[in-house]
Amino acid sequence: MLGLKLPTDPRWVNLAEKSLEEILTDHAYCEQKAASTCISLIQQFPEHIKLVEELAPIVTEEWGHFRMVLKELKKRDLQLGFQRSDEYVVELIKFQKKGGSRTDQLLEKLLMAALIEARSCERFKLLSEGLEDENLKEFYREFMISEAGHYRLFIDLANEYLGKEKVKTRWEEWLKFEGDLIGKMKLKGERMH
DSSP: OOSSOOOOOOOHHHHHTTHHHHHHHHHHHHHHHHHHHHHHHHOTTTTTHHHHHHHHHHHHHHHHHHHHHHHHHHHHHHHOOOOOOEEEHHHHHHSSSOSHHOOOOOHHHHHHHHHHHHHHHHHHHHEEEEEEOHHHHHHHHHHHHHHHHHHHHHHHHHHHOHHHHHHHHHHHHHHHHHHHHHSOOOOOTTTOO
């Protein structure tokens, strides 16, 4: 369903479980950035009514997810650490085509957001199946379902505004780039991506 070209190394779950405070901190900031991305898309493309209407509730949902992760940290007597640079996202931003029309820019932003949601969904699935802690497994199962819906929404919005063929062609380029990127990156258990 997600189309990712390279699955996450299964050892990542074990590394994440050993770095629980770090992975939850990174997860919290990922949710915060997801809310910011939706706000930014609304601000940049207010003329796209459906986009505005569809993303507005996602802002609230993502901020709610941030609060859920904070609550999980508190429940485990862990602290929200400092945000760190996300090498994965930095590289995705570099891959975005720069310039072009507003619709070209919209396509790049929607596909990058879809890709981040797809990879997050895949990693949440791994956590929901591979962690020993049953409560955390269920916690991440809920996030997996949500991320799958967000991934689909970004793809659907891209198809709506830019046409399926254009989206399909560029999406394949994004998937190939992301698969190569994941293959080159060092496996880090304290990071969601």
